[in-house]
Amino acid sequence: MEQQSTLILSNLAIGYGSDTILAKEINLIAQEGELISIMGLNGTGKTSLFKTILSQIPCLAGSVSTGNSELKRHELISAVFTERVSIFGFTVTELIAQGRAPHTNIFGKLSSHDKRLIQEQIEALDLSQIADSQINSLSDGQFQKVMIARALAQETPIMLLDEPAAFLDVKNRRIIYKLLSYLAKEKKKTILVSTHDVGFAQEYCQKAWVIQNQKIGEMDPKKISESFFD
Amino acid sequence: MMLSKKLIGISIFLIFLFGLGLVLGSVMVPFDFSNELIYRLRIPRTLTAIMCGAGIAVAGLLMQTIFRNPLAGPSVLGISSGSTLGVAFGIFAYQSVSISFLNEKLTLSFMAILGAMAVTLFILGVSRFVKKSNTLLIVGLMVGYFVSSIVNIFSFYGDKTNLQSFVYWGLGSFNKEIEFDILSIYYLVILIVMIAVFFLQKPLDMLLMGEKYARTMGLNVTKTRWIAILLVGVLVGLITALCGPIAFLGIAVPHLARNFIKKSTHRWVIPFTLIVGACLGLICDIIARLPGLEGNLPLNAVTSFIGAPIVVWIVFKNKMV
Numbered sequence: 089m090e091q092q093s094t095l096i097l098s099n100l101a102i103g104y105g106s107d108t109i110l111a112k113e114i115n116l117i118a119q120e121g122e123l124i125s126i127m128g129l130n131g132t133g134k135t136s137l138f139k140t141i142l143s144q145i146p147c148l149a150g151s152v153s154t155g156n157s158e159l160k161r162h163e164l165i166s167a168v169f170t171e172r173v174s175i176f177g178f179t180v181t182e183l184i185a186q187g188r189a190p191h192t193n194i195f196g197k198l199s200s201h202d203k204r205l206i207q208e209q210i211e212a213l214d215l216s217q218i219a220d221s222q223i224n225s226l227s228d229g230q231f232q233k234v235m236i237a238r239a240l241a242q243e244t245p246i247m248l249l250d251e252p253a254a255f256l257d258v259k260n261r262r263i264i265y266k267l268l269s270y271l272a273k274e275k276k277k278t279i280l281v282s283t284h285d286v287g288f289a290q291e292y293c294q295k296a297w298v299i300q301n302q303k304i305g306e307m308d309p310k311k312i313s314e315s316f317f318d
Numbered sequence: 319m320m321l322s323k324k325l326i327g328i329s330i331f332l333i334f335l336f337g338l339g340l341v342l343g344s345v346m347v348p349f350d351f352s353n354e355l356i357y358r359l360r361i362p363r364t365l366t367a368i369m370c371g372a373g374i375a376v377a378g379l380l381m382q383t384i385f386r387n388p389l390a391g392p393s394v395l396g397i398s399s400g401s402t403l404g405v406a407f408g409i410f411a412y413q414s415v416s417i418s419f420l421n422e423k424l425t426l427s428f429m430a431i432l433g434a435m436a437v438t439l440f441i442l443g444v445s446r447f448v449k450k451s452n453t454l455l456i457v458g459l460m461v462g463y464f465v466s467s468i469v470n471i472f473s474f475y476g477d478k479t480n481l482q483s484f485v486y487w488g489l490g491s492f493n494k495e496i497e498f499d500i501l502s503i504y505y506l507v508i509l510i511v512m513i514a515v516f517f518l519q520k521p522l523d524m525l526l527m528g529e530k531y532a533r534t535m536g537l538n539v540t541k542t543r544w545i546a547i548l549l550v551g552v553l554v555g556l557i558t559a560l561c562g563p564i565a566f567l568g569i570a571v572p573h574l575a576r577n578f579i580k581k582s583t584h585r586w587v588i589p590f591t592l593i594v595g596a597c598l599g600l601i602c603d604i605i606a607r608l609p610g611l612e613g614n615l616p617l618n619a620v621t622s623f624i625g626a627p628i629v630v631w632i633v634f635k636n637k638m639v
Binding site: 142144160161162163165166167169173175176177178182183186187189190192194195196242 | 388516517519520523524526527528530531533534535536537576579580581582583585587
């Protein structure tokens with residue numbers, strides 16, 4: 089199982105076609121239980137890196153590989169994005185259940201195992217109180233927690249989060265950060281988080297991947313300060 | 319299991335409307351299946367109203383989900399106009415005088431399907447570059463106008479007999495003087511498409527969360543969209559060829575269904591949309607031939623009369639003002 093949570097970027101180049109290479113010669117490894125912040129100024133390629141890892145856009149060079157090449161990308165990696173999606177008529181439980189979609193039959197029927205897993209995520213993320221609430225009635229913080237619960241229900245060893253706390257207030261941000269730290273440490277997930285929050289990187293992350301001058305390098309997050317990118 | 323009860327309730331209402339549809343009309347007849355008026359005219363007519371009402375409604379639902387836009391629908395995004403163009407092309411370009419022969423009727427349906435799919439494809443192509451749903455609606459409206467102008471040019475050059483049959487067709491009606499054998503081909507195809515929609519419920523649910531999330535859960539978004547477009551094209555094309563361009567039912571019914579059950583999961587929304595669509599189709603048809611009226615009101619006028627206020631209500635409810 090240890091291998092499954094390993095993400096290997098070897099000699100990778102990312103971007104949109106050969107004219108717009110955002111970063112190249114990327115050689116990085118993410119391992120089980122690591123919480124890694126991905127930092128860089130706007131437009132340097134954080135989101136493109138995620139899209140490449142999720143194989144939504146092709147690698148311009150090199151490769152993205154995981155410990156288990158037999159599993160499909162969505163069986164290994166789940167994702168949470170910045171923007172809130174507006175969905176009428178979905179309860180919290182129904183949305184979290186969507187995370188089971190890769191595992192269910194053609195009609196999306198939930199097995200008792202699926203239902204138990206969904207219930208576990210609801211309890212783990214302290215969502216029991218709002219389990220039957222409508223998605224559109226949630227606060228932004230609650231919504232992101234639900235999306236994280238959905239990603240957890242997908243049962244992937246690796247999680248990608250693209251600025252998950254960008255729209256959240258200080259309190260909700262800390263809740264999400266603590267949760268991610270807990271998931272990496274206790275649930276042995278490999279978690280990549282793109283962020284502009286230096287404090288988060290310093291306080292919670294073991295590693296920082298910094299995008300600068302078309303390169304992505306690994307750094308000790310403690311050494312990154314607010315003025316780092318000046 | 320409130321929802322199952324609601325489903326049973328509305329199904330009973332549908333059966334009641336079906337009976338009402340058989341009895342009511344310009345002539346009130348007793349409920350008697352041996353009555354020629356009933357089995358020659360009223361049964362085909364009410365069945366057409368049910369199939370086409372349900373079909374156009376579920377087409378609207380598919381479109382609202384794949385476009386992630388509450389205002390998407392066959393008539394709003396110009397899909398019906400696409401079918402109209404197909405039919406106009408069939409009637410005028412091929413100078414077919416009568417549209418009641420099997421071959422020509424089926425040819426017209428095929429043209430209507432092609433027209434519907436061409437416009438759907440175009441709109442879908444545009445939607446990839448358009449972030450705001452309002453922009454997409456404007457593009458759809460313009461496509462509708464553009465296509466209508468081509469239809470008008472056809473009409474201008476077409477001969478009088480064709481023009482008359484085309485205008486009459488455009489008013490819309492569930493009353494078709496076609497043999498039941500041919501009608502049942504329509505019913506069968508529409509029924510097959512409806513069943514196919516049930517098999518899409520999981521991908522459609524995933525698409526409600528947006529393309530980005532759907533992809534991370536392993537959904538082949540492009541394939542799903544293509545299938546959905548194919549189904550929408552067949553539904554809208556067939557129904558438009560048969561009954562004329564039906565305005566507003568496609569956009570309004572999915573909202574009525576969702577608000578009725580307070581759910582968006584397709585497992586429930588699909589059956590409710592079908593049944594509510596069938597009910598509304600029947601209601602519109604019954605109004606169109608209210609007892610006491612000599613002829614029939616144009617179906618299109620009735621569906622717009624009922625559908626347009628519902629759409630305005632949706633806009634206000636979703637705070638889109």
